[in-house]
Amino acid sequence: MASNVLNAVVLGSVYTLFALGLTLAWGVLNVLNLAHGAIFMFSAFCGYLITQHHALSIWIVLPAGMLVGGLIAAALEVLAFAPIRKRNPDATEAEMAMLIASVGAGAILVAVVQNVTHNEPKGINDATFPVHNYDILGLEVSNIKLLIIVLAIVLSVALALFVQRSRVGRALRALSHDPYTCGLLGISANRLALTTLFVGGALAGVAGVLLAVYQNAISPSMGDPFLLKAFAVIVLGGVGSVWGAMAGAYLLAGVETLAIVYSTGTVRDAIAFALIILLLLLRPQGLFARRTWQRA
Amino acid sequence: MTVLASLGGWFSENEALTQSSFAACMLAFSVMVALRAGMFSFAGVAFWAVGGYTAAVLVQHGWPTVAAVAAAIVLSAALSLLIGLVLGRLRAVYMAMATFALVMIVRVIAVSWESVTGGSTGLYAIPNTVTTTGVAVVAAVSAVIVALLDRGVIGRSLAAVRTDETLAAANGIDVVRHRIAIFVLSGAFGALSGAMNALLFNTLSPDQGGFPLILDAMTMVVLGGAAAWWGPVIGAFVVIWLPEILAFTGDWRAVVQGALVVLVVVYVPGGIVAVVRRVRALVVTTT
Numbered sequence: 001m002a003s004n005v006l007n008a009v010v011l012g013s014v015y016t017l018f019a020l021g022l023t024l025a026w027g028v029l030n031v032l033n034l035a036h037g038a039i040f041m042f043s044a045f046c047g048y049l050i051t052q053h054h055a056l057s058i059w060i061v062l063p064a065g066m067l068v069g070g071l072i073a074a075a076l077e078v079l080a081f082a083p084i085r086k087r088n089p090d091a092t093e094a095e096m097a098m099l100i101a102s103v104g105a106g107a108i109l110v111a112v113v114q115n116v117t118h119n120e121p122k123g124i125n126d127a128t129f130p131v132h133n134y135d136i137l138g139l140e141v142s143n144i145k146l147l148i149i150v151l152a153i154v155l156s157v158a159l160a161l162f163v164q165r166s167r168v169g170r171a172l173r174a175l176s177h178d179p180y181t182c183g184l185l186g187i188s189a190n191r192l193a194l195t196t197l198f199v200g201g202a203l204a205g206v207a208g209v210l211l212a213v214y215q216n217a218i219s220p221s222m223g224d225p226f227l228l229k230a231f232a233v234i235v236l237g238g239v240g241s242v243w244g245a246m247a248g249a250y251l252l253a254g255v256e257t258l259a260i261v262y263s264t265g266t267v268r269d270a271i272a273f274a275l276i277i278l279l280l281l282l283r284p285q286g287l288f289a290r291r292t293w294q295r296a
Numbered sequence: 297m298t299v300l301a302s303l304g305g306w307f308s309e310n311e312a313l314t315q316s317s318f319a320a321c322m323l324a325f326s327v328m329v330a331l332r333a334g335m336f337s338f339a340g341v342a343f344w345a346v347g348g349y350t351a352a353v354l355v356q357h358g359w360p361t362v363a364a365v366a367a368a369i370v371l372s373a374a375l376s377l378l379i380g381l382v383l384g385r386l387r388a389v390y391m392a393m394a395t396f397a398l399v400m401i402v403r404v405i406a407v408s409w410e411s412v413t414g415g416s417t418g419l420y421a422i423p424n425t426v427t428t429t430g431v432a433v434v435a436a437v438s439a440v441i442v443a444l445l446d447r448g449v450i451g452r453s454l455a456a457v458r459t460d461e462t463l464a465a466a467n468g469i470d471v472v473r474h475r476i477a478i479f480v481l482s483g484a485f486g487a488l489s490g491a492m493n494a495l496l497f498n499t500l501s502p503d504q505g506g507f508p509l510i511l512d513a514m515t516m517v518v519l520g521g522a523a524a525w526w527g528p529v530i531g532a533f534v535v536i537w538l539p540e541i542l543a544f545t546g547d548w549r550a551v552v553q554g555a556l557v558v559l560v561v562v563y564v565p566g567g568i569v570a571v572v573r574r575v576r577a578l579v580v581t582t583t
Contacts, residue, residue, distance in 0.1 A: 032389045034396065092334075100518055104514070104557030107553065108551050108554035111550030224507060227396070273397050280382060
């Protein structure tokens with residue numbers, strides 16, 4: 001029982017790190033970034049590349065993964081999203097165009113990894129983070145599990161405080177509410193968009209490296225199931241809400257762990273989809289969203 | 297006539313690609329009709345798999361081709377209606393997300409329902425019961441349906457739903473009902489494309505659907521353009537022949553295709569249809 005709870009918390013922590021970037025970009029910029037799963041995968045893949053011949057400390061691999069994820073997401077904003085927003089005055093058309101561009105960009109990343117690895121699963125060098133098990137009151141806890149949980153909580157609380165308290169965070173919330181007035185007040189939407197995507201991509205990078213170390217495997221399609229899970233998390237927590245994403249992630253992980261314990265693996269994957277449909281039907285604003293303007 | 301004959305000869309030399317292109321037209325139509333009603337839906341890609349598996353399994357059980365394809369369409373249309381009732385009122389990005397999730401869950405079902413779908417290896421030795429002429433006729437009929445959607449009261453209602461929901465509603469157009477109807481049509485087109493594909497090429501596996509097929513469907517519609525029926529047709533032919541055209545890129549074809557999508561969406565919004573129309577407008581005004 002206790003070990004199931006622990007696994008649910010680890011899973012929820014990875015979901016949180018993954019979903020935060022997606023929900024933030026969606027809430028603030030109305031971008032549904034379908035390349036997010038590919039960015040997550042690519043960061044883990046870069047972790048494999050740099051540790052391929054020589055083991056490095058996790059405290060080098062993790063920041064490297066963050067940087068890769070952040071830079072790719074930022075490049076996507078500069079090369080695709082920003083030009084699309086500039087050329088499309090109609091918001092809905094711009095949203096659709098950005099979505100399509102993200103599908104194309106994600107395909108590029110996946111195809112690159114497929115070609116380089118020839119579809120063979122790869123792993124980050126074991127010596128990067130030697131896994132130890134500790135016995136805590138009869139419960140077997142590994143250091144990688146602890147690292148995932150602690151990092152997820154620290155980073156998401158830091159992000160929540162950043163959005164709620166800092167000057168940039170206030171600007172982000174203003175932007176999600178009314179981009180036009182933000183422009184009048186001298187808030188640069190483009191610079192904020194870049195910040196948002198960089199932070200989101202960096203969080204996906206952390207999640208990718210951590211998962212790759214935890215499961216000791218990297219494959220080109222590893223981001224796909226997480227995208228599905230993140231949608232459920234976002235719909236549960238409400239688009240753009242950091243606390244909502246955390247709550248949604250741990251809730252989904254808990255329900256999925258219950259499903260694994262009491263039934264088969266197929267049911268587990270169906271839960272996320274069932275939740276999405278059910279919530280869109282009954283409560284499209286999410287379980288925790290209070291007011292429409294609190295989208296970031 | 298000799299020109300046509302030589303063209304016919306060229307196509308029959310590349311018969312598999314020709315068949316594939318015609319089957320792909322329906323997939324492109326499926327995304328395109330949804331866009332015409334202001335919806336961004338990947339559901340056609342999900343129903344491509346549903347239709348493909350349904351038709352393949354039924355034909356393997358001795359059903360006549362027409363009945364199997366009809367059953368695939370009816371089943372997918374019914375499922376589309378159920379899902380459309382939930383998603384019909386959603387905004388563009390929410391609908392994209394939910395239908396993207398639908399594609400992934402269909403893939404999960406295809407992999408795990410082994411007794412029917414053959415699991416991750418998929419189905420093989422599917423009877424080859426559709427001919428090139430057959431799929432060409434189906435594509436032509438589908439194109440006519442899509443072209444007719446642009447005309448008359450339906451055409452203007454859809455244009456209103458797409459461009460301004462509030463205005464459409466104020467003029468007595470039931471926005472949600474129109475959207476659900478088009479969502480069902482989109483599912484039917486997707487199923488038709490999948491069924492044709494399965495009955496043309498003997499095999500069907502979960503890997504043929506999913507994210508790669510989403511990319512293909514997007515490329516077709518984005519490249520061709522969604523403003524006229526011939527946009528997706530051109531897009532479908534270009535995407536299917538792309539491996540031939542881009543043979544020199546070898547393994548990097550998917551990278552080129554992804555980059556192509558991004559470039560077209562940023563710099564050529566509206567695709568080939570928009571370019572042709574702009575050129576035509578230029579010619580008309582200058583003469």
